[in-house]
Amino acid sequence: MNENPFKFGTVVDGQYFTDREDEIAKITSFIKGENHLILISPRRFGKTSLIRKVINDSGRRYVYLDIQLIISTEDLASQLLKRIYRIFPVQKLKRYIKSFRLIPSVIMNPVTGETEISFKPGSADLTPLEDVLNMIEKLGTDNKKIVVVLDEFQDIFRINNGLDRMLRAVMQNQKNITYIFMGSSESMIRNIFERKDSPFYRFGSLMTLAKISREKFTLFLEERFLKITDQAKDLSETILSITDSHPYYTQQLAFTVWELLIRSGKTPDMVEVASNDIVQSHDNDYERLWNSLNRTDMTILTGMSGSNLSPLSDEFSRLFGTGAASTVFSTLLRLAQKGILIKEGSAYSMDDPFFKRWIILRRKM
Numbered sequence: 001m002n003e004n005p006f007k008f009g010t011v012v013d014g015q016y017f018t019d020r021e022d023e024i025a026k027i028t029s030f031i032k033g034e035n036h037l038i039l040i041s042p043r044r045f046g047k048t049s050l051i052r053k054v055i056n057d058s059g060r061r062y063v064y065l066d067i068q069l070i071i072s073t074e075d076l077a078s079q080l081l082k083r084i085y086r087i088f089p090v091q092k093l094k095r096y097i098k099s100f101r102l103i104p105s106v107i108m109n110p111v112t113g114e115t116e117i118s119f120k121p122g123s124a125d126l127t128p129l130e131d132v133l134n135m136i137e138k139l140g141t142d143n144k145k146i147v148v149v150l151d152e153f154q155d156i157f158r159i160n161n162g163l164d165r166m167l168r169a170v171m172q173n174q175k176n177i178t179y180i181f182m183g184s185s186e187s188m189i190r191n192i193f194e195r196k197d198s199p200f201y202r203f204g205s206l207m208t209l210a211k212i213s214r215e216k217f218t219l220f221l222e223e224r225f226l227k228i229t230d231q232a233k234d235l236s237e238t239i240l241s242i243t244d245s246h247p248y249y250t251q252q253l254a255f256t257v258w259e260l261l262i263r264s265g266k267t268p269d270m271v272e273v274a275s276n277d278i279v280q281s282h283d284n285d286y287e288r289l290w291n292s293l294n295r296t297d298m299t300i301l302t303g304m305s306g307s308n309l310s311p312l313s314d315e316f317s318r319l320f321g322t323g324a325a326s327t328v329f330s331t332l333l334r335l336a337q338k339g340i341l342i343k344e345g346s347a348y349s350m351d352d353p354f355f356k357r358w359i360i361l362r363r364k365m
């Protein structure tokens with residue numbers, strides 16, 4: 001059986017997971033200690049996979065919630081409580097819920113078998129959330145803390161303006177919970193945890209997650225491609241030179257190359273063919289994205305697609321006519337915030353190698 005050994009778009013573990021030894025060691029020691037953790041990385045670098053792996057291996061009970069999908073403070077309370085229902089026996093929870101100031105409605109969905117919980121929506125009342133967080137604190141113990149992972153944490157501001165203050169007020173007195181805050185908007189997350197006037201100033205230790213190391217990724221790809229081709233090394237290196245070791249796009253391209261190999265056998269330019277297939281399949285998305293950009297965005301992205309020059313350099317500005325440095329700078333920041341660019345240190349690069357390719361191909365047409 002030559003089942004495709006690559007996987008993208010979902011949380012990965014086991015044979016689909018590689019590298020991250022240092023990060024695993026570091027986060028494991030965090031979970032054992034007294035500190036909270038803040039984990040930052042651009043989209044699809046592998047935050048969720050990494051965190052799930054560490055917590056599963058640690059044997060800790062945990063709750064994972066993506067704040068991006070939360071609509072209101074009542075919704076936040078309901079969703080947290082729903083996840084608590086998944087890991088604790090109902091009888092144990094009943095006792096605590098009885099003392100809530102607002103009692104939620106709890107029903108068993110007969111179709112999904114899941115417990116549905118809702119606090120009456122619309123009042124923007126913070127008491128349900130406070131009650132739920134206090135309950136989680138009581139369910140944990142000092143040497144068996146519960147891990148609460150809040151992903152895309154910067155989205156709390158969209159939910160409610162004063163939510164950061166309220167959360168901090170409750171969380172700072174808790175001893176039986178380890179919080180892991182994650183986010184893909186580096187500047188927003190840094191604002192929350194590094195600005196002196198922010199309620200969460202220095203609430204935990206900040207860690208940034210980089211791409212997977214080129215060396216480890218080469219071995220990972222090579223080992224798998226060796227099962228079906230003797231050109232595994234070449235293929236792996238070509239794939240990584242296109243994706244620049246981005247975890248998601250590398251797995252996506254490797255997956256596509258594998259399919260092509262199985263279907264059509266080896267051809268000299270198969271990584272090119274696979275890349276163009278991916279570009280083609282996203283044509284609509286890329287077109288929509290492109291049309292949502294302004295002229296400065298377009299100029300900068302076109303320049304970055306066609307050259308390896310830093311968009312902040314004089315030469316880039318001369319070649320592509322990008323105008324005032326301050327405009328370029330603020331555009332880069334904004335494009336990074338939107339996830340179109342990645343900022344590593346002080347250098348910017350395009351996030352999606354296939355969008356980059358789309359721009360080049362389209363302009364050639």
Ligand SMILES: Nc1ncnc2c1ncn2[C@@H]1O[C@H](COP(=O)(O)OP(=O)(O)OP(=O)(O)O)[C@@H](O)[C@H]1O
Pocket residue numbers: 007008009010011012016017018019020041042043044045046047048049050184212247248249251252
């Ligand atoms: N350690 C890893 N080894 C191999 N591939 C990985 C690893 N981590 C992530 N990937 C690849 O990247 C993809 C995205 O991973 P994951 O969903 O964990 O990232 P994320 O940062 O949580 O993404 P999002 O921004 O969408 O929440 C995975 O589906 C997988 O293809």
Ligand SMILES: [Mg+2]
Pocket residue numbers: 047048049151
């Ligand atoms: Mg994630």
